[in-house]
Amino acid sequence: MSARLPESATRMHCEAAQAAQAVRDQLFSNAERMESLAERLRALAPRVVVTCARGSSDHAATFAKYLIETRLAVPTSSAAPSVSSLYDARPKLAGALCLAISQSGASPDLLAAVRKAREAGARVVALVNAGRSPLEGLADEFVPLSAGAENSVAATKSFIASLAAIIHLVACWSGDRALSEALRKAPRQLERAWSLDWSAALEPLVAATDLYVVGRGLGLGVAQEAALKLKETCGLHAEAVSAAELRHGPMALVKAGFPVLIFSQNDEARASIEMLALELTARRANVMIAGSRCPQALQLPAEPAHPAIEPMLLIQTFYRLANALSLARGLDPDHPPHLRKVTETV
Secondary structure (H helix, E strand, O other): OOOOOOHHOOHHHHHHHHHHHHHHHHHHOOOHHHHHHHHHHHHHHEEEEEEOOHHHHHHHHHHHHHHHHHHHHOEEEEOOOHHOOOOOOOOOOEEEEEEEEOOOOHHHHHHHHHHHHOOOOOEEEEEOOOOOOOHHHOOEEEEEOOOOOOOOOOOOOHHHHHHHHHHHHHHHHHHHHHHHHHHHHHHHHHHHHHHHHHHHHHHHHHHOOEEEEEHHHHHHHHHHHHHHHHHHHOEEEEEEEEEHHHOOHHHOOOOOOHHHHEHHHHHHOOOHHHHHHHHOOOOOOEEEEEEOOOOEEEEEEOOOOOOOOOHHHHHHHEEEEEHHHHOOOOOOOEEEOOOOOOOOOE
């Protein structure tokens, strides 16, 4: 695909631009459903939450882990679907909540893991974008993501809809009124985030071959998502790294000019992220940072919000950059090589 093609001509651009309306529709249609689900979860009082997802949905599950553990103090861990689909193991999940997240609700390994979890005594809550999916039929509770059809291989609005549904669920379950109020403002903030300009990051990334994408806490999931999008749409070897973990082995790769994209939400993780950014610029890395400030780094604009909302806004702005970067590198973001919209792993 020619880099001269207008950015707005891709499906990825058009679908990502619909995220704000998708979240607006979801919040309206799921209001009563979430309140009643939250009441049942409070009665259940699960001892643990096990998430089950693949790809972008698993990055949403990373976000869910941090939000559930910090707001509800319930240990949350990601299940390995192959434990059920390949090894036929039977987990002991009595009293657990299985939170399954999927765009299609059709991947065989995901279905196998959810089926085994339910047989083992877990209560299954499924967040799914596609209607009438096999996963919906397996779930005790079904929450539609309401993002609408998504035809580009790169998931965008469905990922943001997943984050919004997770926030909605946790806000209702925990009774956090401040978080509920912040979520109500999110659609308008997503519209503003979509209008922000990160084109300054094109120059350092258009010829790059490798980079780190950094986040911490609530921001780690969107760092994982950004790294995946850079791989699949831009042909870039991008690795998502926690700001805490980068100081260990991964720091050995950071040389002068090495690109690092940093996401920071305004919570307890921010100070450590800023300290890392200072260290990276001292090593003369090519640091691009959004959501925080660092001397000598390229400052990318960010829409301020509640700390639990900010990661969703950062990834929305990033999607516009990823689409533009893919085109600038002569690629087609809608049709990455060797990939399909629904990946049916077993």
